[in-house]
Every structure is written in C-alpha cells, then in structure tokens.
Amino acid sequence: MIRAVLYAVGLVPAAATFAMGLADRLGADPVNVFERTLGLWAIRFLILSLCVTPLRELAGINLLRYRRALGLLAFWYALFHVTVYVGLDQGFDGAVLLADITRRPFVILGMVAFLIVSVLAATSNAWSIRHLGRRWRAVHRMVYLAGLCAAVHFILSFKLLRVEPLLYAVVMAVLLLYRLLPGTVRRGRLAQR
Numbered sequence: 168m169i170r171a172v173l174y175a176v177g178l179v180p181a182a183a184t185f186a187m188g189l190a191d192r193l194g195a196d197p198v199n200v201f202e203r204t205l206g207l208w209a210i211r212f213l214i215l216s217l218c219v220t221p222l223r224e225l226a227g228i229n230l231l232r233y234r235r236a237l238g239l240l241a242f243w244y245a246l247f248h249v250t251v252y253v254g255l256d257q258g259f260d261g262a263v264l265l266a267d268i269t270r271r272p273f274v275i276l277g278m279v280a281f282l283i284v285s286v287l288a289a290t291s292n293a294w295s296i297r298h299l300g301r302r303w304r305a306v307h308r309m310v311y312l313a314g315l316c317a318a319v320h321f322i323l324s325f326k327l328l329r330v331e332p333l334l335y336a337v338v339m340a341v342l343l344l345y346r347l348l349p350g351t352v353r354r355g356r357l358a359q360r
C-alpha cells in the first residue's frame with residue numbers, strides 16, 4: 168500500500184510538468200525544461216535509493232522495503248528523459264542521434280547510466296534475485312557507476328560550471344565512499360547501537 172503511494176507520489180513531478188507543458192507554462196523552451204526536469208528527478212531518485220543502506224546503518228531507519236520502488240522510479244524517470252530527448256528534442260532523427268551518442272561525452276555518460284539502470288530495473292524482481300544468486304549483488308553494485316556517470320553527465324550538461332550539479336556529484340561521491348568502507352567498519356557502527 169505505502170509502496171503504491173510512493174509510486175503515485177513519485178510520478179507527480181512528471182505528470183505536473185507534463186500538464187504545465189500542455190498548458191504552455193514551461194517558458195520559451197518547453198521541451199528542454201521538460202527534458203531537464205525528468206533528468207533531475209531521475210538522479211534524485213537514484214540518490215534516494217542509494218541513501219537507504221547508510222540510513223539503516225547510521226541512523227537505524229529501515230527503508231529497505233522501499234529501495235526497489237525508489238530505484239524503479241529512477242529508471243522510469245530516466246526512460247521518460249531519454250524518450251523526450253529522442254522524440255521531442257531530436258525528432259527521432261537517427262543520424263543526429265547516432266552522432267550525439269557516439270561523439271558527445273555528456274550523452275555517452277548518460278547512455279552508460281541509462282543502460283545500467285535499465286539492467287538493474289530488469290533484474291530487480293524476485294525471479295532474478297533467485298536465479299542470479301550471489302551474482303545479483305555484484306550486478307546491483309553497478310548502481311554506483313550509474314550514479315557517478317549520471318552526476319558527471321549532469322555537470323557536463325551545462326556549458327559553464329554550476330553549483331547544483333556539483334552538489335549532486337559530491338553527494339554521489341560521499342555515498343560511494345561510504346559503500347567502499349570495509350563491511351566490518353559499517354557493520355561495527357550498526358552493532359554499537
């Protein structure tokens with residue numbers, strides 16, 4: 168039930184921005200605003216899904232049962248974001264898309280992040296967990312690589328260096344560094360409480 172509410176609430180920014188677009192309230196470049204809003208929520212949900220483990224280990228707040236929903240919301244937003252890019256931004260122009268995807272580093276990084284979150288979304292079900300066994304964890308650790316690629320993609324999506332994407336990159340780096348701490352140190356903190 169709470170998970171269904173989480174999906175519904177999580178999709179509100181997409182629906183609201185879409186509705187604003189239909190009402191012609193997204194400014195001079197509505198496609199770019201829509202595309203960027205979807206990308207922003209994709210990286211936000213990616214970060215939220217990565218906060219679940221440190222929150223449990225450091226603060227004793229257990230949101231494990233919502234991690235999958237947060238990860239899937241990140242995937243859906245990334246999919247909408249890419250769809251707007253391919254359809255509305257580039258008008259399904261195969262030649263332009265191919266040139267972008269092979270030559271622009273920021274698009275390549277976005278693609279890598281998107282491919283990873285797609286694999287993670289496809290293998291986030293009970294069947295995959297059972298069949299992949301120990302490999303499932305290894306596959307799902309790639310989420311950190313996706314997070315880093317997405318953060319750099321965000322930084323490079325602007326011509327000039329901006330504070331907001333840098334903050335997202337710092338948060339992503341802290342989450343990765345925390346994950347790289349030896350298990351004994353992290354579990355030790357859990358045991359201390």
Ligand code: HEM
Pocket residue numbers: 199202203204206207208209210213245248249252256268274276277278279280281284313317320321324
């Ligand atoms: C997990 C995957 C991805 C995430 C998390 C992501 C995230 C983002 C973010 C946060 C922004 C900037 C939003 C803002 O300015 O507020 C952005 C911009 C953008 N992204 Fe992505 N992105 C992803 C994948 C992709 C892919 C695969 C493509 C294209 C193939 C792409 C194309 C773009 C474009 C064209 C922009 C806007 C650049 C402009 O305004 O000129 N992204 N993305």
